[in-house]
Every structure is written in C-alpha cells, then in structure tokens.
C-alpha cells in the first residue's frame with residue numbers, strides 16, 4: 746500500500762493522477778499546508794523540504810522496511826518503476842521522458858508557480874515581477890507547443906509520466922490568464938489527455954478541499970508566503 750501525503754494543488758495532483766493511472770492501491774493523508782502541517786517533525790521525516798507531496802511505500806519491491814520518497818519527479822519515477830508503466834525502459838524513449846519530466850519540475854512548475862504568485866497572491870502588484878514570470882510562462886508554453894506539434898504526447902508518441910507532470914500545471918491556464926488557443930498543439934494535447942479516465946479521477950482527488958483564497962488569511966500568508974503582516 747502506498748501512503749500519499751498531499752494537498753489539493755497541481756503538484757499534489759501529479760501523483761494522484763499517476764496512482765489512478767497505474768492502478769497501485771493508495772490511501773491519502775491530507776497535509777493542510779495553510780495551517781503549517783508541512784512543518785511537523787513527522788512530515789519533515791519523509792519530506793525534508795517541507796513541501797507536498799510525498800509518499801511512503803509500505804510494500805517496497807525489495808521486501809524491506811517502508812520507503813519514503815519526496816519531490817514529484819522522484820515520486821513519478823519511483824511509481825513508474827514499481828508499476829512498470831509510463832516510463833519506457835529502452836534508452837532513447839526513457840531519456841526523452843526524463844528530459845521532459847525534468848523540464849517540468851525545473852521550469853514549467855516553478856515559473857508558473859511564481860507567475861501565479863505575483864499575479865494572484867502578492868500583497869502588492871509588482872509589474873516587473875509579474876511581467877518577468879509572464880514572459881517566461883509564455884516562452885515555456887511555446888516550447889511545449891512546438892514539441893506537441895511534432896509529437897502526440899509530451900515526450901513522444903506514448904503517454905508517460907511527463908504528461909502527468911505537465912497536465913495539472915497547464916490546467917491553471919485560466920487563472921494565469923493564458924490564451925490556450927494561441928498554442929494550438931498544446932490545446933489539442935490538453936483536450937485529448939483530459940479525456941483519460943485515470944487522469945480525470947486523479948484530478949478530482951481533494952477538489953472539495955481546495956483553498957482558493959490562501960492570501961485571505963494572515964496565518965496562511967505567513968506560512969506559505971513568508972509575509973509577516975506586522976512588519977512593513
């Protein structure tokens with residue numbers, strides 16, 4: 746059994762999508778990041794970077810004691826290897842999936858995260874920061890659009906953990922005020938993979954728990970954004 750420590754956010758949904766797609770049994774332990782549960786010693790023992798998601802595999806392949814994994818890229822690779830799905834084993838296709846997976850965790854996620862932060866949550870509107878991250882977001886959309894003009898899926902012909910890493914972030918396009926139809930190949934892919942039953946189930950996990958206004962609460966602002974309201 747896989748124990749998933751998570752919250753309903755794009756990074757969390759990468760893993761619920763993979764767990765639904767690959768069919769490994771799992772149970773969810775919710776971590777309320779707006780209340781600081783990512784800083785408890787129990788959570789830090791499995792996720793020392795105090796970020797969700799993380800997993801604990803209580804039935805690892807070697808039959809030994811439970812294995813914990815943090816960082817979505819590492820979790821996706823771990824689950825792909827455990828289930829034997831969504832990460833090809835031949836050298837060329839495997840390296841393509843890893844390239845796009847690392848591109849997502851090192852670029853698409855962090856840049857869209859910063860764009861969303863300055864656009865939606867920052868206490869002051871800082872035009873330079875918003876514009877800088879918007880420009881980078883649009884550049885990354887363009888990179889993905891060109892890749893999907895040549896390939897059915899993010900890392901080539903087959904659906905893989907690279908698609909699962911990208912989808913929950915692209916799904917934020919409305920909040921980020923990105924014109925998806927301006928990226929026709931990306932839009933084609935988005936509409937196509939959105940039909941997958943496993944992906945749909947994974948994206949539904951925790952929907953009723955979403956905090957749509959994290960900036961509205963002083964304690965959450967302090968915990969998530971480091972904003973201390975008493976300091977000017």
Ligand SMILES: N[C@@H](CCC(=O)N[C@@H](CS)C(=O)NCC(=O)O)C(=O)O
Nearest residue numbers: 754756778796797798816817818969
């Ligand atoms: N690089 C990390 C990013 C994870 C991440 O940023 N998680 C956010 C939620 S989407 C989080 O846990 N935030 C809690 C905090 O900032 O204290 C990964 O890919 O796992």
